Amino acid sequence: MEQRPNFITPAGYAALKAEYDQLFGDERPKLVEVISWAAGNGDRSENGDYIYGRKRLREIDRRLGWLARRMKAAQIVDPARQQDRSRVWFGATVTIVDEEDRERVLTLTGDDEADAGSGRVGWNAPIARALRGAAVGDLRRVMLPAGEKEYEVTAITYPDAA
The missing domain is CATH 3.10.50.30 (Transcription elongation factor, GreA/GreB, C-terminal domain)
Incomplete structure (x- = not known):
């Protein structure tokens, strides 16, 4: 399958990168800390913080993967x-x-x-x-x-x- 070029403006690329950096450098580490704390509280099957945290972590990781692929394929055009x-x-x-x-x-x-x-x-x-x-x-x-x-x-x- 032929891949179309992913043209993007410099401002658009900066927005993708800012979202990636915010998720990877700020939101994800805080969430991992909450999950770790929740896991230490015992029974995980009824622990809302743990269950929600794991679900949210999967969403963040999926979004980070998508952003990484889009930035890698991006052709910046000014x-x-x-x-x-x-x-x-x-x-x-x-x-x-x-x-x-x-x-x-x-x-x-x-x-x-x-x-x-x-x-x-x-x-x-x-x-x-x-x-x-x-x-x-x-x-x-x-x-x-x-x-x-x-x-x-x-x-x-x-x-x-x-």
Whole structure:
């Protein structure tokens, strides 16, 4: 199976790393201490601290494994360094208008940092795939769960280099 690249912005990678460091360096050691204390209290079968602690530890370890795999596969792309700013590529903030003249502003980000509620759309989302390579004035059709829609690209911006 071919693995798609896991593009991510520097800020998105920093957020993944911060979550990993917080879980691994802070939350997990405290939980191990609680589990150790609870195990020393005798019967583990009815010990809520022990049972909950073990369950939570499994959740943390699973999340740490997922974060480690995502960070290892990550390809950090800084949108501020985009050479072709006239087209929609990774990290672009795009203003689109649909057939009913409703305007939307989307930023194409890594799949791990997507948040549709705040306008950040994952690079592999259907609307992001449809917009890739588009220039201002281009019309793009996208198949959404509600049906096919056509959007016109009205503006493309990229963050400035720091």
